[in-house]
Structure formats: C-alpha cells, structure tokens
Amino acid sequence: MIDVSHLTYDYPGRRALDDVSVTIAPLTITALVGPNGAGKSTFLRLCAALDRPYFGQVKIDGIDIHDDPRAAHQRMGFLPDFFGLYDEITVQQCLLYRARAQGVSSSAAETAARRAADRLGLGDRLREKAGTLSRGLRQRLAIAQAIIHEPKVLMLDEPASGLDPEARIALAQVLRQLRDDGMTIIVSSHILAELEDYSTHMLIIRDGKIVEFTPIGQAAHHEGRQRLRIRLAQEDMRLPAIVQQVADISLIEGDALTAVIDIADDAGRRADVLKQLIGAGLAVSEFAPEHLGLQDAYLNHVHNGTNGATIAAPQAMSGTQVAKGVQS
Amino acid sequence: MIGNPEFVRNLWLQCTWPRLLAAAVVIAIIYYAAVYWGEPGQAGAVFINKWLFHFIIGLWSTRRAAEALAEEVGSNTWEIQRMSGLSAWSMAWGKLLGATAYPWFCALLCLALMDASLINRSAPSDEILFLNINLVVSGLIAQAVSLSVALLLLRKAQLRRRLMVTFAQVCGLIAYANSFFGDVASLVSGFHLVSWYGKGYPALSFDLVSLIVFGGWMWFGLYRLMRLELQYRNWPWAWIGFLAYALFFVGGFFADAQATVAEALLAPFSVSVILTYLSFLAEPKDPVRYRWGMIAFASGDLGKALSFVPLWLISYIVTAALGIALAVSLPQGPLAPLENTWLKHLWFWPHMGLRPQVFFIACVLFVGRDILFLLLLNLGSWRQRADLAGLIYLLIAYFPLTSIIGFVGGLSLLPVVVPYDAGNLILSFAPVLVEIGVLAMLIGRRWQASVAIKPGIAPAASAG
Numbered sequence: 001m002i003d004v005s006h007l008t009y010d011y012p013g014r015r016a017l018d019d020v021s022v023t024i025a026p027l028t029i030t031a032l033v034g035p036n037g038a039g040k041s042t043f044l045r046l047c048a049a050l051d052r053p054y055f056g057q058v059k060i061d062g063i064d065i066h067d068d069p070r071a072a073h074q075r076m077g078f079l080p081d082f083f084g085l086y087d088e089i090t091v092q093q094c095l096l097y098r099a100r101a102q103g104v105s106s107s108a109a110e111t112a113a114r115r116a117a118d119r120l121g122l123g124d125r126l127r128e129k130a131g132t133l134s135r136g137l138r139q140r141l142a143i144a145q146a147i148i149h150e151p152k153v154l155m156l157d158e159p160a161s162g163l164d165p166e167a168r169i170a171l172a173q174v175l176r177q178l179r180d181d182g183m184t185i186i187v188s189s190h191i192l193a194e195l196e197d198y199s200t201h202m203l204i205i206r207d208g209k210i211v212e213f214t215p216i217g218q219a220a221h222h223e224g225r226q227r228l229r230i231r232l233a234q235e236d237m238r239l240p241a242i243v244q245q246v247a248d249i250s251l252i253e254g255d256a257l258t259a260v261i262d263i264a265d266d267a268g269r270r271a272d273v274l275k276q277l278i279g280a281g282l283a284v285s286e287f288a289p290e291h292l293g294l295q296d297a298y299l300n301h302v303h304n305g306t307n308g309a310t311i312a313a314p315q316a317m318s319g320t321q322v323a324k325g326v327q328s
Numbered sequence: 329m330i331g332n333p334e335f336v337r338n339l340w341l342q343c344t345w346p347r348l349l350a351a352a353v354v355i356a357i358i359y360y361a362a363v364y365w366g367e368p369g370q371a372g373a374v375f376i377n378k379w380l381f382h383f384i385i386g387l388w389s390t391r392r393a394a395e396a397l398a399e400e401v402g403s404n405t406w407e408i409q410r411m412s413g414l415s416a417w418s419m420a421w422g423k424l425l426g427a428t429a430y431p432w433f434c435a436l437l438c439l440a441l442m443d444a445s446l447i448n449r450s451a452p453s454d455e456i457l458f459l460n461i462n463l464v465v466s467g468l469i470a471q472a473v474s475l476s477v478a479l480l481l482l483r484k485a486q487l488r489r490r491l492m493v494t495f496a497q498v499c500g501l502i503a504y505a506n507s508f509f510g511d512v513a514s515l516v517s518g519f520h521l522v523s524w525y526g527k528g529y530p531a532l533s534f535d536l537v538s539l540i541v542f543g544g545w546m547w548f549g550l551y552r553l554m555r556l557e558l559q560y561r562n563w564p565w566a567w568i569g570f571l572a573y574a575l576f577f578v579g580g581f582f583a584d585a586q587a588t589v590a591e592a593l594l595a596p597f598s599v600s601v602i603l604t605y606l607s608f609l610a611e612p613k614d615p616v617r618y619r620w621g622m623i624a625f626a627s628g629d630l631g632k633a634l635s636f637v638p639l640w641l642i643s644y645i646v647t648a649a650l651g652i653a654l655a656v657s658l659p660q661g662p663l664a665p666l667e668n669t670w671l672k673h674l675w676f677w678p679h680m681g682l683r684p685q686v687f688f689i690a691c692v693l694f695v696g697r698d699i700l701f702l703l704l705l706n707l708g709s710w711r712q713r714a715d716l717a718g719l720i721y722l723l724i725a726y727f728p729l730t731s732i733i734g735f736v737g738g739l740s741l742l743p744v745v746v747p748y749d750a751g752n753l754i755l756s757f758a759p760v761l762v763e764i765g766v767l768a769m770l771i772g773r774r775w776q777a778s779v780a781i782k783p784g785i786a787p788a789a790s791a792g
Contacts, residue, residue: 010616049559050410054620069559074413084404089340097340100333101412145408 001026001184002047002153007056009042009208016042017053018208024186024201026152029179031199031216032188039208040188041081044157047186048078061152074103077146081157081188087131091122091141094130095148102149116144120174136167140174147178154178154185160194172197226265230277231258231286242280246273260290332418334409338396338426343433351434355380359441370445377442378463381435382507385467389431390500393474394493396427397482406482416554424475424550432467439463458532465536465543466507472546474500479553484612486712503546506539524580538577545570567607567639571646574599589657597650597688601695604647608640608699609715613706615775644699651692655685683749686756690747693760698722700767707774 002024009017017039024030032040045051047058049069058065065072086094095113104112117123120140125133130141139159147154156175160168168191175198179185186203189195195202196216204212232239235256243251243259248269252260263269274287358380359373366372400406414422425432439460446456477496486492521528522535552566575596583592621636701722705714725745733741742748744759 010619012615048411050407052559052561054616066559066561070413070415073411076411078408078411080404080407082404083408086337086341086405087403089337093337093340097333097337098412100336101409101414103413106331149413 001028001061002186003057003059004047005057005059007043007046007053007058009039009046009051009053016208017046020056020205020208020210022203022210022213024184024203026184027179027182028200029175029185029187029198030201030203031192031195032186032203032205033190033192033195034205038205040205041157042208043205044078044155044186044188048076048155049073050078074149075151076153076155077149077151078154079142079146079156079159081161083142085130085133085138085141085145087129090127090129091117091133092126094141095126095144098145099148104149112148112150116148119147119177120144121170135162136164136170139163139167139171143171143174147183152182152184154183156185156187158189159187160189160191168194225262227252227290228261228263228270229258229286229288229290230254230261230284232256233283233285236282238280239282242277242282246276249273332414332422332426334412334414334419334422335426335429338423339429342426342430347430348433351430352437355434355437355441363445370448373445374442374449377438377445380438381442381463382504384431384435384438385463386470386501386504386507387497389428389435389467390470390474390504391493391497392428392431393424393471393500394478394496396423397475397478398488398493401482401488410558416558416560417551419558420475420547420551420554424471428471435467458536461536462539463507465539466504469506469539469543469546470500470504472543472550473503476546476550476553479550479557480610483553483556506535522581523584526584541573545573561635563634564637564639564642568642571600571603571643574603575646575650590654593650593654593657597647597654600643600647600650601691604640604643604695604699607638607643608702609719611638611640613638613703613711613714615707640699644695647695648692651688655688658685658688686749686753687747690743690749690756690760693757693764694747697760697763697767700764700771704767704771704774707771 002022004023005021007017007020008015020039020043032043034040042051046053047060047065049058049065049072052066060072061075063072063075065076086097089097092113095116096109099109099112099116100106113126114123117126120143122137122140122144125137130138133141139162143156143159146156160171163171172194175185175187179198179200187195187199199216202212202214202216203210230239230243237256239256239259240251240254243249243254243261249261249263252262254260261273263273270287274284277284277287358376362373362376363370366376397406400409409419412419443456443460446459474496477499478493481492481496520531522531523529524534548566549570552562556562578599579592579596582595617636618638621633624630624636625633702715702718705711705718708714710717730742730746733739733745739748740750740755743750743756744763747760748756750756
C-alpha cells in the first residue's frame with residue numbers, strides 16, 4: 001500500500017532522512033517510533049507530500065505522490081501534530097468543506113459528512129461550531145476530516161497528545177475500526193503503551209534511518225506461524241540441541257534455561273512438540289506464546305543502540321531488507 | 329464558481345446575511361448623505377463612492393488577501409489545506425476571491441452607486457466602462473500581489489509576524505496605485521497618445537490593455553507560487569516569460585524610430601537590474617535546494633537541475649547580457665549619446681565618469697557583488713534578517729558613503745563602492761573584482777562550514 005524507496009531529505013548541514021526504504025502492507029497499523037529528532041515527522045511529512053524529498057520516491061496505492069500530489073491526497077488522510085480547525089463554522093460545514101476539498105462530489109458530500117461524523121461519535125454535534133468543542137471532540141473532528149473521503153492511507157502524528165485516558169481508549173477503538181474498514185494507518189506517538197493497543201507493526205527510526213520494522217502483537221503470528229517461549233524448571237545444557245532436533249521448528253534464540261522457537265500455528269503440533277520435549281527429559285515449566293510488546297521491542301532496540309550492539313545494523317539491515325523480511 | 333469548496337468555505341465565514349445587510353445599509357446611508365449634502369448633480373456621490381471603492385479595495389481587501397493565508401498558518405489549518413485535493417488554480421482563486429468576497433460585495437455596491445450617479449450626470453458610457461474595468465482589474469491585481477507576497481513570505485518562513493502581513497498589504501496597495509490613472513484619465517478623456525515601439529496608441533486603451541495583461545501575469549504568478557506551496561515542481565519558464573515580457577514592454581516606450589540601440593537597451597537593462605534584486609529578495613535562499621541543484625547538475629540531470637535554478641540567477645544572466653550589449657552598442661567617447669535620456673536625471677549621473685561603457689560593465693559587476701554579499705549573509709546563522717540587514721548595508725554604501733567620498737574629494741575611491749569610470753580599466757574594475765573574489769571565498773568557507781552534509785554522500789540524482 002505504501003512503498004517508500006530511497007527517501008532522502010536534508011536540512012542545512014544535517015541529513016534528516018538517509019536512504020529510507022520500506023513497504024507497508026495494506027490493512028496494517030504501523031506505529032512510528034523513535035527518539036526526538038530521529039526523523040519521524042519528516043518521514044510523515046514526506047509521505048504526505050507536504051515536503052519534497054531530495055531523492056527517492058513514495059508511492060501510495062501505486063501513485064507517485066510527488067509526481068501527482070493532488071491524486072495522492074485524494075487517497076490519503078493526514079493529521080499533523082499541531083492541527084487546527086475552522087472554529088467559526090459548524091462541525092457539519094467543516095466536514096462538508098473537507099469532503100468537497102478532497103474531491104467528494106457535491107451530491108455525495110452530505111452523506112460522507114454524516115458517515116464520518118457517526119464514525120467518530122460526532123453525529124449529535126453537527127450544528128455546533130468547531131470552536132466550542134472540547135479537546136477530545138476537536139481531535140475526533142480532525143480525524144473525521146482526515147477520513148471523510150475514505151482514504152486508503154491514514155497518517156496521524158501524535159494523535160493522542162492532550163487527550164484524557166477515556167478519549168485515548170476511544171481513539172484506539174476508532175483506529176482499530178478504521179483498519180477493519182479497510183484503511184492502512186501510520187501513527188507516530190511517544191506513548192508506546194497506547195500504540196501497543198492497536199498497532200500491528202512497529203517502525204523504529206533513529207538518526208534518519210530505519211533500524212527496525214517488525215510485526216508486533218498478534219501480527220507477529222504471520223503466515224500461519226507463531227513464536228513460543230519454552231522455560232525449564234532448572235538449567236539444562238541440552239535444551240538448544242534438543243529443540244533443534246525437533247522437526248519443523250526453528251530455534252530463534254536459546255540458552256540452558258529458555259528457548260524461543262518458531263512453530264506452525266497449530267494446536268496439535270504444539271502438543272506434539274511439548275510431548276517430545278518432556279519425553280527427552282526436559283523439565284518444562286513454561287510453554288507459551290511469546291508476546292513481545294511494542295514497548296519491550298522498542299526498549300530492546302534503544303538499549304542495544306545505547307550499548308552500540310545492534311544499532312550499527314541499519315547499514316546492513318536497510319529498510320527494504322527489513323520490509324521484505326516482514327512480508328516473506 | 330460556487331463549486332469551488334475553498335471559495336464556498338470563505339463565503340460561509342465572510343458573507344453571513346447580517347453582515348451583508350449591514351454593509352448595504354451603511355453604504356446606502358453614505359450614498360444618500362452624499363446626494364443630499366454633496367455638490368449638486370451628484371458629483372459628491374460619485375466622489376464619495378469612488379473613494380469608498382479605493383478604500384475598500386486598496387486598503388481593506390489587500391489586507392484580507394494577505395490575512396487569508398496568515399490566518400491559516402497561524403491557526404494551523406494551512407497544512408491541512410495543502411493536503412486537500414484542490415488544484416493549485418482552484419486553491420489560488422478560491423482563497424483570493426473568497427477571502428475578499430465581503431470587501432468585494434461592499435466595493436461593488438459602491439461601484440454600482442457611482443455608476444448610477446455618473447449615468448445620472450450623463451457621463452459618456454465608454455468613460456464609465458473604462459473606469460469600471462480599471463478599478464476592478466486594479467483591485468484584482470492588488471489582491472493577487474498581496475496574496476503572492478504573503479506566499480513568498482511564507483516560503484521564507486516569515487509570515488507569522490503581523491508586520492509581514494502589513495508588508496504584503498502595502499505591496500498590494502502599491503500595485504493598486506494604477507487605479508488612480510483611471511481618475512486622471514476620466515478627467516482628461518482620451519488625453520494623449522502613448523508612443524510604443526514608434527507607434528501611437530490612445531492612452532486610455534493602451535493603459536487598459538496593459539493593465540489587463542499585467543493582471544494576467546500577476547494571477548499567473550500567484551498560481552505558480554501556489555503550485556510551489558502545494559509541492560508541484562516548477563520549472564523557470566514562467567519567470568523567463570515574464571522577464572521577457574517586462575523588458576519588451578518597457579523597451580517599447582524608448583524604442584522609437586529615432587532611438588539608438590543604446591537608448592533602446594537602457595530601459596530594459598534598468599528593469600532587468602531591478603528584477604534581479606527583486607527576485608533575489610523574494611526567493612528563499614535555501615542552501616539545501618542550491619546543493620540539490622548543484623548535485624543534479626553535476627550528475628547530468630538537467631531537467632531536475634533546472635527546477636532548482638534560482639530565479640535571481642536567470643535575471644542576473646539577462647542583466648549581464650543586456651549590460652554588455654549596452655556597453656558594446658555605445659560609441660567610444662563621453663556620455664553625449666545618453667545626455668538626452670532620462671538617465672541624466674538619476675542621482676548617480678555625475679558618478680558615471682567619462683566612459684559609459686565602463687560604467688555599464690561596472691554596473692553588472694556591482695549587481696553581482698551585491699548578490700554575493702546578500703547570499704553570504706543568507707548563509708549565516710541569522711538568515712531570517714539577512715536580506716533586510718544586507719539591504720541597509722548596501723544603501724549606506726551607495727548613498728551616504730558615496731556622497732561623503734565625493735564631498736571629501738576622494739573620487740579615486742569611488743570604484744570601491746559604486747560603478748565609476750576612474751580613468752583607466754584597472755582602477756575602475758579591480759576594486760569590485762577583488763570584492764567579488766573575497767565574497768566568493770567567504771561564501772565557499774561558510775558553505776563548507778555549515779551547509780555541506782558531513783556524514784554520507786548524497787545518492788546520484790535520478791528520481792524524485
């Protein structure tokens with residue numbers, strides 16, 4: 001759905017994005033994370049055709065967004081970090097204007113405005129002026145404006161900032177619903193726990209480069225496979241070797257106490273493997289799906305990066321390679 | 329027109345029924361007051377309504393045009409606007425006519441009442457028509473200039489200050505000044521002929537056609553600026569076209585059958601110098617774009633390189649070509665060939681020295697020096713104020729400093745600060761060439777220190 005290739009952007013004396021390539025699959029919610037100044041907002045702005053890159057290409061639904069920004073904008077919605085609304089006009093007028101500006105025909109604009117308002121829970125506030133809405137409702141109206149033309153891609157920069165917990169939960173529900181309705185979503189946020197609620201993938205940017213692009217949560221169970229964590233009651237040096245001897249599973253990582261394996265997502269197969277491990281004399285105390293949360297994954301990377309262990313990888317692990325790895 | 333959502337949104341904001349009604353009532357009251365208490369024969373009503381039109385369009389609508397953009401930027405809605413599916417042209421006219429819809433409503437009411445009074449006074453219909461077209465087109469030009477300047481300031485990241493909105497408004501107001509020609513012309517109907525490329529044209533018709541063509545250029549310029557803002561790639565053909573038109577248009581007033589080549593070239597050269605400075609000041613001096621352009625040029629991607637070429641560079645190349653052509657076309661000897669031109673009324677006429685050829689070549693070099701000087705400031709750490717500061721330095725150099733040097737009798741020092749024929753070529757050109765060399769070296773250093781990307785090498789330009 002979103003194909004980014006060799007995206008490069010400079011500020012005076014500084015490279016903000018350096019040869020970034022990534023392919024984001026349809027119907028996913030990608031959490032865009034990274035430290036301040038990493039290039040997240042620049043990445044989003046380039047993907048939204050708000051800035052023009054020095055080099056590289058962004059295609060959304062097959063359209064080169066910098067060759068034909070208008071056509072691309074009719075297929076995408078974007079909510080910037082600091083968004084504004086036309087406070088002097090009503091919610092309905094805001095939505096009607098946005099629908100028409102995004103190419104929705106005048107006959108369909110009324111319906112589109114009503115549908116977007118209902119989706120975001122604004123159906124009973126159409127006659128209110130935008131300037132009278134609370135922070136949470138303004139956020140909803142801004143998202144309603146961004147999705148009014150049923151874009152295939154939705155990009156949100158810090159959508160939950162300033163929202164109370166209840167509004168954040170509601171926002172998560174809205175995003176999941178939009179994904180289920182057929183949108184591909186990219187969300188940039190610093191609130192990792194909240195991103196974890198609805199994200200299917202995590203894209204980490206650091207120093208203008210992609211250092212990781214990986215599925216998280218349920219999405220990690222891709223193509224009928226899943227990761228399991230095995231833990232023993234006491235250390236047994238034979239654990240890695242025994243695991244590797246079991247057919248049709250692969251060892252991701254392991255030591256004398258724990259092992260993470262990749263296995264077919266099939267209950268019968270899991271029972272069979274567990275039986276073999278116990279039969280080999282291993283004191284298995286835990287045999288459960290590995291759930292690496294977004295926060296854990298991000299902190300792992302930050303930790304490793306701080307120690308200089310794996311962040312050097314971006315040169316070798318370019319965005320394209322990572323993306324292909326995810327898709328394969 | 330009503331299908332343009334940007335226009336409609338502005339109507340929602342601007343033209344509510346109470347506001348429209350209030351405007352109509354106020355203007356009607358003023359009109360009847362002018363008829364009742366004014367001069368007999370509704371002369372007072374004509375005067376009042378014309379000046380109301382001037383006030384509404386010249387002052388108010390130009391402000392609205394600039395604020396249309398400034399308000400969007402200030403309330404963080406501009407980014408969303410840039411993401412809309414509207415074309416650059418729809419965005420440009422929808423925003424301009426929409427934001428000024430209420431002033432236009434008021435101004436057109438005044439115009440209608442003025443016309444009614446003129447008809448009542450049995451004024452010639454062609455005079456009324458000319459006046460109407462002149463006022464409306466002048467207003468459209470003024471608003472386009474105001475919004476264009478606001479867009480230019482936005483590109484230079486300088487639109488957030490109120491002062492800059494006022495600056496854009498003042499530029500629009502200056503562009504509106506032509507509307508007063510209509511006042512003069514209506515007093516002396518068909519008062520004389522305009523000589524253009526040796527042929528005589530009725531002044532009123534010539535002014536009207538020129539105004540409409542100029543208005544076309546202004547609206548086209550606004551469209552091109554909106555394209556840039558909406559992330560379309562612009563090639564420099566439009567600027568080259570405008571440059572050629574402006575030089576051709578101005579040149580026509582001085583190129584009659586008796587004019588020498590030098591006299592015919594003088595005005596286009598002068599206009600070219602002005603446009604070089606204006607285009608330099610108008611454009612953002614973005615070193616990153618310069619760098620991209622150079623890399624694209626070095627890699628042989630001329631199409632992409634052209635889209636990065638700064639417009640001031642094109643203007644300067646034209647200025648240099650015209651300056652050299654002017655110098656070559658002049659006969660050897662003193663200033664006699666130009667003594668009958670308007671040039672001798674300029675302040676620097678006494679400083680032109682003995683040979684105008686040297687003076688014009690020096691002019692080209694000094695324009696280059698000034699551009700390099702301003703560029704150097706723009707590559708510094710306080711680039712937001714670089715243009716203004718640089719202009720002040722240059723004005724000090726050109727005016728008080730030159731006068732002081734002339735006053736104390738140091739004429740041999742004049743070639744350091746202004747174009748001047750000091751008697752021999754080395755003394756005339758060496759100072760400015762040294763200045764250019766030093767400035768180029770300083771720019772090179774500043775470029776290396778702050779602009780060039782240190783880590784990594786930019787990929788070869790081929791896409792994007």
